[in-house]
Amino acid sequence: MRLSRFPLATAKETPADAEVVSHQLMQRAGYIRKLGSGLYTWMPIGLRVLNKVAAIVREEMNRAGAVEVLMPSIQPAELWEQSGRWAQMGGEMLRIKDRHNNDFCYGPTHEEVITHHVKQDVRSYRQLPLNLYQIQTKFRDERRPRFGVMRAREFLMKDAYSFHIDEADLAREYQVMREAYTRVFDRLGIDYRIVQADAGNIGGNRSEEFHVLAGSGEDLLAVSDSGPFAANIEAAPCVAVGARAAASAVMQQVATPGQKTCEQVARFLDTALTAKVKLLVVQTAAGELRAVALRGDHQLNEVKAAKHPMIGAGFVMAAPEKVEALFGCEVGYLGPVNSPIPVIADHAAAVIADFTCGANQTDFHLQNVNWGRDCPEPETADLRNIVEGDVSPDGVGRIKFYRGIEGGHIFQLGRKYTEAMGLSVLDEASQPVTPWMGCYGIGVSRLVAAIIEQRHDDKGIVWPASVAPFTVVICPIGMDRSDAVRETTESLYAALQGQGLDVLLDDRGQRPGAMFADAELIGIPYRIVIGDKALADGQVEFKARNLAEAERVAATAEAVRARIAAA
RNA sequence: CGGGGAGUAGCUCAGCUUGGUAGAGCAUCUGCUUUGGGAGCAGAGGGUCGCAGGUUCGAAUCCUGUCUCCCCGACCA
Numbered sequence: 001m002r003l004s005r006f007p008l009a010t011a012k013e014t015p016a017d018a019e020v021v022s023h024q025l026m027q028r029a030g031y032i033r034k035l036g037s038g039l040y041t042w043m044p045i046g047l048r049v050l051n052k053v054a055a056i057v058r059e060e061m062n063r064a065g066a067v068e069v070l071m072p073s074i075q076p077a078e079l080w081e082q083s084g085r086w087a088q089m090g091g092e093m094l095r096i097k098d099r100h101n102n103d104f105c106y107g108p109t110h111e112e113v114i115t116h117h118v119k120q121d122v123r124s125y126r127q128l129p130l131n132l133y134q135i136q137t138k139f140r141d142e143r144r145p146r147f148g149v150m151r152a153r154e155f156l157m158k159d160a161y162s163f164h165i166d167e168a169d170l171a172r173e174y175q176v177m178r179e180a181y182t183r184v185f186d187r188l189g190i191d192y193r194i195v196q197a198d199a200g201n202i203g204g205n206r207s208e209e210f211h212v213l214a215g216s217g218e219d220l221l222a223v224s225d226s227g228p229f230a231a232n233i234e235a236a237p238c239v240a241v242g243a244r245a246a247a248s249a250v251m252q253q254v255a256t257p258g259q260k261t262c263e264q265v266a267r268f269l270d271t272a273l274t275a276k277v278k279l280l281v282v283q284t285a286a287g288e289l290r291a292v293a294l295r296g297d298h299q300l301n302e303v304k305a306a307k308h309p310m311i312g313a314g315f316v317m318a319a320p321e322k323v324e325a326l327f328g329c330e331v332g333y334l335g336p337v338n339s340p341i342p343v344i345a346d347h348a349a350a351v352i353a354d355f356t357c358g359a360n361q362t363d364f365h366l367q368n369v370n371w372g373r374d375c376p377e378p379e380t381a382d383l384r385n386i387v388e389g390d391v392s393p394d395g396v397g398r399i400k401f402y403r404g405i406e407g408g409h410i411f412q413l414g415r416k417y418t419e420a421m422g423l424s425v426l427d428e429a430s431q432p433v434t435p436w437m438g439c440y441g442i443g444v445s446r447l448v449a450a451i452i453e454q455r456h457d458d459k460g461i462v463w464p465a466s467v468a469p470f471t472v473v474i475c476p477i478g479m480d481r482s483d484a485v486r487e488t489t490e491s492l493y494a495a496l497q498g499q500g501l502d503v504l505l506d507d508r509g510q511r512p513g514a515m516f517a518d519a520e521l522i523g524i525p526y527r528i529v530i531g532d533k534a535l536a537d538g539q540v541e542f543k544a545r546n547l548a549e550a551e552r553v554a555a556t557a558e559a560v561r562a563r564i565a566a567a
Numbered sequence: 568c569g570g571g572g573a574g575u576a577g578c579u580c581a582g583c584u585u586g587g588u589a590g591a592g593c594a595u596c597u598g599c600u601u602u603g604g605g606a607g608c609a610g611a612g613g614g615u616c617g618c619a620g621g622u623u624c625g626a627a628u629c630c631u632g633u634c635u636c637c638c639c640g641a642c643c644a
Contacts, residue, residue: 012605013579013593017637037636090643091568143568143642198644234644303644316642477603513604521605531603541603 001470003506008045010518020216022452023148025461029522031448038145038153045522046448048469048502050156053451054135054444056187056466057158064180066131066160071113073137077103079112083420094141106139111413111439114161115421118435125165125427128435129173133160135444147216149445150405150453156445162438163418165427170436174206174412177440181210181408188447189464190454193402195221196231197409198303206412207235210442211404212450221404222386227396232404234303236386237393240347249354249368251337257363260332262296265365269356273297277349277357277369279334281323281341285314289326293336293345295352298384308381310344333358337366337375345371345378405450406443413437461523462545465567470504472496472564473524475515477531479507488540488555489530495557501564520545526564530555 009030017034018024026032031046042050058068074096080086086103094106107113114132122130135158145153160177164170178194185192190212197209209232211221222236223229231237259268266273276296281289282305290311292300306313320331326340335357336343349355354368371377390399415434418424424432448467455462465471474496476489489505496503504524506515512529519527529541534552542563543550553559 009577009594010605011578011594016573016579019638034636092643140644144638144640146637475603481602509602511602511604511606513602513606515605516603517605529603533603 001502001504003504004508006044006504008518008522009043010521018148020147020150020449020453021456022150022216022449025452025456025521026148026449029461031522032149034148038142038151040149040152040154042445045469049448049463049467050445052467052469053188053447054156054158057184057442057444058135060180060184060187061133061158061160063183064131064176066133066162066177066180068134069114069117069132070134071107071110071117071136073107073139074104075107075110075113077105079116079421080105082422083112083115083417085112092140092142094139107136108138108140109441110134110136110159111161111417111437112421115417115423115437118161118163119421119423122163122423122435123425125425125433128425129162129164129169131160131162131173131177133158133440148449150216150449151218152445155443158442158444160440162440163423164436164438165425165433167414167436170412170414170438171206174410174438177410177438178208181410181440181442184442185210185212185407187466188451189466190451192407193221193223193230193404195223195404196235198232198235208410209404209406210408210410211402212407212447212454213402214405214450214453215403216453217403217405219404219406221402222390222399223402224392224394224397225400226398227392227394229392229394229396229399231386231393233385233401234301236399238347238382238384238386238390239393239395240351240380240382241391242351244351244371245353247353247368247370247373251366251368251370251374253359253361253364253366255363256333256365259363259365260330265356266296269365269367271356271367275352275355277336277345277352277355279336279339279343279358281318281326281331281334282311282315283318283322284312286312289318289322289341290315291334291336291339291341291343292383293343293349293378294384295346295348296356298346298348298387301383301385304381304383308344308383310342310379327360329358329360329362333360333362333364335360335366335369335375336371336378337369339375343375343378344383345380346383347380348384350378350380405446405453407447407450408440408442410440411438413439456523459517460521463523463525465525468502468523468525470502470524472501472526472528472560473504473506473519474528474530475506475512475519477512477529480509482532484535485530485532488535492528492530492540492555492557492560496560499557499561501561526567528560 011028014024015027032040096104138157139154162173192212197207220233222233259265262276262278273296277293280292305311323331356367359366388401418434424434427433476485479486493505525545527543539552540555541550542553553563
């Protein structure tokens with residue numbers, strides 16, 4: 001490609017509305033342009049990268065035996081009514097009407113559609129297993145789109161759906177997909193971790209996420225420092241550790257005027273934060289109030305709480321007025337002693353002896369409180385977020401936190417959708433069975449940003465060759481005043497292109513500094529500089545984007561090609 | 568959804584408090600010079616000041632409404 005004919009709009013200044021480095025660089029390097037909140041146009045150079053990432057995903061999906069389809073981005077409401085999700089989904093789903101006033105949505109995901117089609121065509125166990133995928137634009141009306149294409153409303157996603165005669169075959173396919181995803185992420189040249197995940201409202205049992213490690217990531221990952229354990233903090237179980245010591249002192253009430261938070265009380269009474277029990281009040285979807293006891297330094301894990309039978313999905317933190325009316329004190333002074341509602345204690349809170357807690361009386365706390373003696377033995381459960389330094393749930397190593405960008409997610413869905421949509425096939429005994437289903441997503445457009453988060457320097461993007469918009473850029477110095485430079489440039493350009501390389505020729509006639517700055521900003525992996533000086537020795541300059549030093553190679557396509565191959 | 572902020576040239580922003588015919592840098596165009604790290608000089612083009620209404624002799628500036636965008640939080644998964 002000749003740059004003189006390729007619309008590339010780079011900017012020196014960092015755009016004001018871009019917070020994370022990938023968004024800034026994509027905008028500055030002219031990869032994307034914003035159309036509206038969470039809506040981005042992929043400009044020519046950006047599209048080349050997006051297409052290369054998509055191509056790698058496609059290759060690995062095909063290699064793994066999945067088959068590509070393309071479903072509409074607009075879906076009839078009817079299908080979502082069948083699965084029950086038309087009512088369940090919130091404002092995240094963009095609902096639209098056609099001219100006949102019929103309801104549709106812009107697809108946020110395609111479980112319903114694919115299940116519908118499989119139902120149309122698959123009748124026999126002989127047609128299974130089946131794994132269908134597409135690379136399609138999705139729309140999710142995020143409350144708060146941010147970070148450019150990393151959390152956009154419209155985005156490109158690869159979503160695959162597999163169907164199986166039994167659970168064992170689903171588990172087998174899940175492993176196949178896990179390996180395919182591993183190959184994809186390896187080829188993208190990024191540092192990533194596979195972590196246990198919560199399946200969320202999509203449903204299902206086993207689920208893992210592929211996270212690109214980055215400080216700007218929106219997810220917190222709990223990873224063992226010396227073992228294999230790794231989980232999204234949402235899904236990281238906390239094991240009950242240690243037994244409760246015997247009570248050693250008499251419960252007593254102390255005045256703690258104005259001390260509302262655990263930190264304040266611990267400081268005021270000069271006791272350890274870990275010896276304090278705090279009580280949170282949640283309101284279930286049915287409107288009932290429940291108290292959750294946590295150790296002073298711990299936080300409620302909302303995913304775990306939503307799974308607890310006494311709390312359930314759809315709970316919210318209770319309004320302070322309701323809590324105060326029920327307990328007769330301000331929310332900063334709640335405790336399990338004489339609690340008017342059932343208390344569910346996290347394992348870590350349940351093993352503390354002689355703890356400090358609110359007295360259910362404003363400006364007073366209780367010390368030396370003991371479960372079973374001063375208040376009932378609570379129902380116990382795993383309800384907290386794991387914290388750094390905790391023993392890994394599998395017992396190997398200690399937990400360390402990382403931030404990650406969710407680039408892929410694989411699920412064993414089970415039969416939720418096949419049942420809801422009435423999909424059944426005949427088995428060997430001519431009996432109808434409901435197939436098991438898996439689904440597997442990769443955020444293609446998000447991955448472009450995620451790669452940049454990991455691969456950039458102060459000059460710009462540093463692409464791995466696998467997804468770079470161009471593999472090599474040729475920068476001729478003084479092309480219009482030196483015949484030697486012009487001739488070498490043209491012949492090298494033609495020859496490298498002939499070898500199948502994606503070559504960019506900077507024939508804009510810019511000064512060297514401008515050419516170099518642009519090449520570095522847009523992140524081309526290899527740069528060839530052709531100038532009279534080196535050419536006098538029959539050489540050109542070769543520089544890899546990720547290395548500091550330039551070197552000289554013979555001014556032939558073979559020599560350049562060999563040098564690239566060696567890099 | 569709650570709170571905060573911003574909409575002025577293609578981009579980044581000043582001007583608004585105290586109303587008087589629209590500014591800078593970058594980018595673009597022309598000419599000359601320059602040519603190994605985002606060149607210099609001279610000149611030029613480019614804006615219904617988000618939109619609608621109001622106040623006023625006069626509104627980018629004051630008032631009302633509205634739309635959009637950004638940030639923090641909550642929510643959702």
